[in-house]
Amino acid sequence: MYLETIELPTQSAGEVDATSDLPGEGRCAHCSVRERAICAGLDDSGINALAAAGRTRRVAKGQVLAWQGEQASTVTTVRSGIVSLVATSSDGTEHIVGLVGAGGFVGQGSSSAMRFSLVALTDADLCLFPVQRFEVLTDRLPALQKGVVTKVAGDLERSRDWMVKLGRASAMERVAALMAQFADACPDDRLIPFPLTRGQMANFAGLTIETVSRQLTRLRDRGVIEIHRRTHFEVLDRRSLNSLADLSSDGGYATAN
Amino acid sequence: MYLETIELPTQSAGEVDATSDLPGEGRCAHCSVRERAICAGLDDSGINALAAAGRTRRVAKGQVLAWQGEQASTVTTVRSGIVSLVATSSDGTEHIVGLVGAGGFVGQGSSSAMRFSLVALTDADLCLFPVQRFEVLTDRLPALQKGVVTKVAGDLERSRDWMVKLGRASAMERVAALMAQFADACPDDRLIPFPLTRGQMANFAGLTIETVSRQLTRLRDRGVIEIHRRTHFEVLDRRSLNSLADLSSDGGYATAN
DNA sequence: CGTCTCATTGACACGAATCAACCATTGTGG
């Protein structure tokens, strides 16, 4: 709802070499994000044209896919994992301004220079298209262009939703909203892995590590969530979590303890 | 840079009846935003098709053009004035999440329901297109679709830029950034009208009226700006304003007084 | 002149940042 397109990584089952390219064609047929990526509306001939233009790539957690300020050489669809958009301010601090999960799309900028860096937050599978070839395709395939518009417009709405949180919400509300997001994105309801470290959550939520940590313990103490070994959590009281995520400068009457 | 597409209204010279429709055709030729709206890339036949599909409308300051939650019946290009996107939270509070000025475009959502209300902040001239007819046109005219993508992608970038401010910046930095924006958008360097009230600025910047007011007086006391009769201002020290708008939790070493 | 709206200014409270220890987990080398 607030985040770009958070979805947990396919539990990176196994070895991931830093950058391995996969071959070209026909793979789209059994792609896991075939139905929700920009290619969703394409017919077979369109898909094949797109597949021919792009390539897949597997990147390791932490890897920088593109640097802010660089010329954008490719546009990207995320097949699995989470990629973050990072803004570097003039004083050198970094701020996560977007999270892109499976099915998400990045790269269509207003200018050719990247306004944000792209950093893999988890191991990730990507689908890359050189910008020039991609533009040729979007001109030829209205369905593809429409897919891009839909994605970008959706990102814009989510970005604006999150703006409201950043502008007005209390620390509790922000953290609760994040947890609710993570829970929504996770198929398993019982054991949800934190897709971001505390530092990354803090960064994205406009808070500090300490504050995020404190809010998490408050949520735990109130019986809203349970935290397992610091890396996973479980939602015990979804109703409370949702109301904490929504309004309230703290929870007051809503549910709370 | 941070805002959606702020540009000051054409100093609403004269009478504005709440809603006056203008006739249909040929008017695009001498439209003031012809070169920077979504129609920028269209040839004459495209422009004519677009003109035939849409109509212009003049709305008065304060008027609500669309309500959050409603079905989006039209998409809109702003010809002059400023339109705000307003998010209403579940507790009833409102938050301005975007400002759209001359040449800007709104309405392309991911779903058909409006996620935000549209409110005219000043008297404004609009160009309205029924969504269905507009979609037919975007399918037929790749250049139009491309114009939409460019606009939306630009808005997304600006929205993310502003997210950084909302998440991390001090009150001083936010207000300075707004002032810098207003100054950039205004042709006249000496006397710049505040396009938003203090309350609207506060709302958009995630602050309170009082804090905005205090930061403005601090800027004045430091000799960065001069305020005339509360409705206009003048930038005395552009360098200081820019550095205050950028980093710093207050200005400290940067320039300041 | 009174009223209404919007803006400014001040006193104070409170939430989150900051500074600072300390704890838990993981990985490394002897």
Place this chain on the structure above:
DNA sequence: CCACAATGGTTGATTCGTGTCAATGAGACG
């Protein structure tokens, strides 16, 4: 296998910025 450091997380004490509450001021309008 255990000491060890390195990384990431939690918790506490304190500071500081901004929100809140409250009063006053300035234009605009009838």
